[in-house]
Amino acid sequence: MLSRLDFTESKYEELSIKISDPSVMADQKEWQRLCKEHAELEVVVNKYREYRKTVEDIEANKEMLNDKLEKELKEMVDEELKDLNEKKEIYEKELRILLLPKDPNDDKNVFIEIRGGAGGDEAALFAANLFRMYTRYAERHRWKVELMSSNETDIGGFKEVVFMLRGESVFSKLKYESGVHRVQRVPDTESSGRIHTSTATVAIMPEVEDVDVVIGPNDLRIDVFRASGHGGQCVNTTDSAVRITHLPTGLVVSCQDEKSQLKNKEKALKVLKARLHEKAEAERSAGIAEDRKSQVGTGDRSERIRTYNYPQGRVTDHRIGLTLYRLESFLDGDIDEMINALITVDQAEKMKAMGSNE
Numbered sequence: 001m002l003s004r005l006d007f008t009e010s011k012y013e014e015l016s017i018k019i020s021d022p023s024v025m026a027d028q029k030e031w032q033r034l035c036k037e038h039a040e041l042e043v044v045v046n047k048y049r050e051y052r053k054t055v056e057d058i059e060a061n062k063e064m065l066n067d068k069l070e071k072e073l074k075e076m077v078d079e080e081l082k083d084l085n086e087k088k089e090i091y092e093k094e095l096r097i098l099l100l101p102k103d104p105n106d107d108k109n110v111f112i113e114i115r116g117g118a119g120g121d122e123a124a125l126f127a128a129n130l131f132r133m134y135t136r137y138a139e140r141h142r143w144k145v146e147l148m149s150s151n152e153t154d155i156g157g158f159k160e161v162v163f164m165l166r167g168e169s170v171f172s173k174l175k176y177e178s179g180v181h182r183v184q185r186v187p188d189t190e191s192s193g194r195i196h197t198s199t200a201t202v203a204i205m206p207e208v209e210d211v212d213v214v215i216g217p218n219d220l221r222i223d224v225f226r227a228s229g230h231g232g233q234c235v236n237t238t239d240s241a242v243r244i245t246h247l248p249t250g251l252v253v254s255c256q257d258e259k260s261q262l263k264n265k266e267k268a269l270k271v272l273k274a275r276l277h278e279k280a281e282a283e284r285s286a287g288i289a290e291d292r293k294s295q296v297g298t299g300d301r302s303e304r305i306r307t308y309n310y311p312q313g314r315v316t317d318h319r320i321g322l323t324l325y326r327l328e329s330f331l332d333g334d335i336d337e338m339i340n341a342l343i344t345v346d347q348a349e350k351m352k353a354m355g356s357n358e
Contacts, residue, residue: 001092004099005048012041044098051091058084100350105206106172111148111274112204113162117180119198124157126183126308127200129331131161134174136333143167148267149255162271164207171206176342178204178305185310195311199304205274213273213280221245224261244268251275320345 015038018024025031061081069077114130116123135145144166151159165174182199190196223243241256242264253275255268306317308327315330315338316323322341324330330338 001096001099005044005095008041008099009045009048012038012045015041040102044095047091047095047098051088051095054084054088054091058088096351097347100347103172103175105175107169108171108206108208109164109166110170110174110204110206111162111164111271112174112177112202113160113271114158114203115160115201116158117199117201119183119196121153121155121157122183122187122196123198123200124153124159125155125187126181126198127158127161128156129183129308130181130200130202131158131163133331133333133335134165134177135163137335138165138167138333140333140336141167141173143170147257148271149253149257164270171204173339173343174204175206176339176346177202180304181306181308182304183308183310185308203278205278207270208273208277213276215246215273215276216248219247221247222265240264242268244272246272246276249276249279251279317342 015034019031019034019038024034058081061077061084064077065074065081112134114127114134116127119126138145146164146166148162148164150161153159180199180201182197184195184197186193187196221244223245224239225241225243226239240259240261241254242261243252243254244265245252251272253268253272255264255271258264258267305319306315308315308331310327312325313327314323314325315327317338320341322338324337326334
């Protein structure tokens with residue numbers, strides 16, 4: 001670990017010289033890229049320097065203990081040495097986490113797609129609950145929410161809703177939310193009070209640059225049609241809705257939430273690129289993914305990453321076995337405790353893997 005940290009510090013110092021070079025600054029794009037890399041390394045280097053200073057202080061205190069000290073002074077040195085060793089252990093853990101391979105998508109904005117799964121109208125209502133949960137979570141983090149497309153039901157649910165979250169390190173927080181979410185509750189329409197189980201699928205897709213996804217000139221079929229459902233005066237009276245079909249894969253994206261056909265087309269293309277990128281990543285990492293089911297599953301009740309149980313007021317994440325008994329606040333967007341726990345478990349697994357490879 002120390003050799004990697006020394007290398008990181010050397011690279012950081014080289015970058016410090018480069019970003020101060022007027023000839024490098026002349027190329028703004030390259031300069032900004034180097035500044036970003038420099039800022040990322042700075043966090044590691046500063047922590048490494050704090051760690052190194054702590055190690056030096058430990059050695060200095062040990063040397064003091066070798067001298068003949070008065071009892072009171074020796075006790076003070078012993079106590080300080082204890083604190084320094086604890087601090088050293090904390091720094092070592094933090095540095096191991098900082099040295100973990102960085103997900104290239106962590107800093108990106110995301111598209112979130114939520115679909116009602118098994119359960120009909122109740123599943124669509126649950127999809128609306130999840131939509132509200134993530135938008136409230138975004139508000140807590142001061143992220144911008146942009147609706148891309150939606151297919152509402154008559155009773156206020158969503159058959160499907162796609163929206164974008166823009167902000168700092170959005171993907172790094174939400175990437176663990178992909179999968180089947182299950183709800184257990186008594187529907188408003190259930191007169192006998194029987195608990196129903198329904199599902200909704202969630203897909204988290206990082207925003208991609210044009211260079212990340214190449215679409216051939218003959219790969220798309222674009223259809224326009226009259227929007228349906230809720231909308232403004234113009235939405236339902238003009239051919240503003242857009243449906244884009246990616247012919248090589250069969251992926252279809254529709255958007256009708258804007259009055260402008262051009263804006264709907266732009267939004268649909270963004271979502272399509274994100275889906276194509278996600279599909280390619282899934283195929284590379286898993287060797288499967290015939291379609292988007294590789295990420296979100298089929299939506300069957302038996303498949304789930306998390307259960308929201310209304311009668312017991314609890315939410316359980318089955319991947320890490322964590323249960324929180326505060327369902328109401330969780331659905332109001334207070335999900336940081338769960339997300340931080342998922343991040344911690346993921347980091348621990350990666351550290352374990354990294355340790356076995358060293």
